Amino acid sequence: VRTPAAVPWVCATLCLATVSGAQQPPETANSYEIWAELVPGEHRLDGRERLVWTNTSEDTVTDMWFHLYWNAFKNSSSVVNRQIARRNAFGEEGYLHPPIDVGDDDWGWTEVTRIATADGDDLTGTITFGDDPGGDQTIMRIELPRPLSPGEAVKLHIDFQSRVPRNAMRSGRQNDNYMMMQWYPKPGVYQTGRGWVAHRHYPYGEFFADFADFTVHFTVPSNFVVGATGREVARREDPESGTTRYTYSQRAVHDFAWTADTRYLRVEREFVPSEHITEDRYREVARILRLPVEEVRLRPVLMTLLIQKEHRHLIDRHFEGMADAIAYYGLWYGPYPYDVVTMVDPPFGSNAGGMEYPTLFTVGTSLLPGINKRPHGLIAHEFGHNYWQGVVANDEFSHPWMDEALDKYSDGKMYEALYGPLVYELHVGGLPVSRYTRDITWYVRDYYRAAVSLVTTLDPVDQPASRFCSSFSYYANTYARGTIVLHTLERIVGADTMHRILRTYQMRHRYRHVTPDDFFATVNEVSGRDLSWFFEVALRSTATFDYGIAAVAAAPAGAPRGVFGTGAGRHTVTAAEVDEADAAADERHAYLVKVRRYGDASIGGDVALEVRAVFSSGQEQSQMWDGRGRWAELRFEGDSPLDHVVIDPDRILLLDVNLTNNSRTFEPSRAGVLRWMNRVLAAVQNALLLVPAAV
């Protein structure tokens, strides 16, 4: 039943890999070998699993919890379907896939038919599914025959049968396409003192599992084209049954996904670093990261694309985006840790286009990809999850921002650096007519900023995925606000330091589970500053930042006039003397500026806000405001009339929900507004003309 303690050896391997920056994934303490056969006609999957699970905690373990996520699609009483039904009742359909809107033959499930130790102890009778009131079976508990001490391992033999659900939450089938995601019995994570962490399947946040070495043999009809996590190591065709058995293997991943479709085109190309990265680029990155050049060098990666036939004209685009992502993420955050990566273009209408799994991700595209770089951004994001979640593995359910925000920040930086701003794309009848809207451009962070003001008061960013007020709040807080938090952090510590922070965080924690504290500690250590206040207010509170210039006024003119002093010192300042003093004051151009903190959040630590006055001669004057109080009055004097005053002129505090009030010009300027209102007026006039023409 048990193997000798493997923990010290595993730890040594992991530490060595991390410290030396070695790129080969280490062996892990856990392993899976799975045999699966897909019977498409019956939408059935039969599987056998040989699992070695090692107790790497300091506790003695007496039971085990597994994920059986396809049971989320077994009936409408599952946790995920109940939550979706509740949220849809509030009109949130647009944010959720509709797994409960299926026909009677579309339900799917996984049933463990037998589970036993390698020594023959049958544990099937100990199976329970927890105490969910709706009878949810997405997690399963078994009792071990004997307590498992720290460092000991258990070998389990698991037989399971599944019915493949109609595409739901990115898993399942559509016509002849099979997306086999979250498809096998997978243990949760045992943490010292906390016990088993195995979350039921909620609409969001589905990854948290131990790293393991996988060998998976799956059998499908021979006319299917397949792809999977890892590298194909064997293939055996059986002409008699018309099936082919594929074997894929991968070390040090926490999940395994595969897909099969009769309509995939399979294309392979190699990422060759020297074709994408010059020596000068290596040296520049190494200088910024303060690392030897050899440590930032990348290595070849085998890129595989499974693409729908109607998208064959987009093959080059996919590989271009993939290579760009491997190069960008590899240079800044560390070399891609595996030697293979597979992109999957799922069928149209499957709702599966945009999901990450170790070394495999889905990327939905369109026949008409538009003028922005597409699907490059999505490729970067899903590929990037190999870094943020894949090898630096947060509990995605408990802290979803840790991978989604970090990855959105990273892919946004990449898009910005390689492809520039996004162009507003206008479609009429499905056809892109953006030729006429090209001067409207922005970056992803621009519209993410808008989300910040919409959801900050709803939820904090750092909380479990199931606790958000709404689906919109989940997305906007986790992805958008989390990303803007990181952009703000970058502006506080500087871009180069931010690169070093993320590089350190990535390389130090590869093949480990991380918590927010790991990230915060890395930030503080690398930046040399205590930014704990920032994380508390930005990630764990619902207070908004909003600083602004409330008013600007010319300082009161007129020197003091009247009688001053006492006794012999009494004297009178005359009107003539005042006029003379005022003439001198006019040349000073003095102004009073009232700055305000409109939001409830305030900056802290060693951060202060710059208030900059710019005079018409071009002269600039700056004062710092600590921003703790609700308001402050500042005085500026320049050599010419005041042009404008601006608080936080470099937009460091990107979390500020209203940047429009951050500046105030002394004289109004309406030309910009007129320019755009003229365009709006023309648009309204043309729209109005459509009304009578239409009836």
Next chain:
Amino acid sequence: MTAWITFKAAIADVTRRPYPVLWLWIGNLLIALAVTAPFYALADAGLSHSLVGRRLLGSFDVTWLMDGAATSMNTIPMATPLAAAAALGYLLLSTFLTGGSLAHLADRDRHRTTAAVFFSDSGRLFPPLSRLLVLALVGYGLALGALALLLDAALSPWTGDPLTEWAGLIAGGVKALVLLLAFSILSMVFDYARVTMVLDDDARAVRSLGRGLAFVRRNFGAAWLLYLLCAAVFGAAALLYLEVYRVLPDDAVALIAVAFIFHQLFVAARCGIRLVFFASEIGLVQARR
């Protein structure tokens, strides 16, 4: 051939007697100004003293739009009734002005139409044209709605569980084409109903609609060709407008004024094209009777 000759004559007629264009353009501009004025006031209040507003003269700064959208999220639902009210108001105004325009075009001997005559005709014809408008609204809704439902049902085998993206794209294209064709036919029927109502000086809306329908049925080829000619002229004018609009600079106060004039010229041109529609339909009815 009749359609082409009629079309050329209509262009010549409207070019010679463009008087109603003025009123159609003014009506359009006034309603549009009423719609945009609150937004201008809001934008001016938020941006005229902000550097963000100043930057709008250079390039489009999305910052203020995001800030504005976020802060006025609760008032955005008010945009729908505002747009509906503007559309309804404009529809009624347009119906009113259509009466004067049709009367003006129907009387080919009339070289000059005074404002008094124009508005007198508009007022006289407003009630029957309004009844026709109600019939048109109901007719469009019922016919196009029913057709859309039928098309959805007919195309569902291709769009319900598509094997490829093409299926959805082609089905969408087919649906759009069929709906466009149906729309053009309905549009002709109601236009000819208006024309016969004015030519026959018959205020009965249902009877006029029947005559319009009968005319289109008997002269479908010529009527549709005429419709396509007018639509092609509009398409060409719109394309030219968009191409010039694309390169027209408006990043200085003087250039904004030039851009304003350019936009207004196009709106006036569209009003003129609308009149050419009416004039050619009047010409066809007169030629085929």
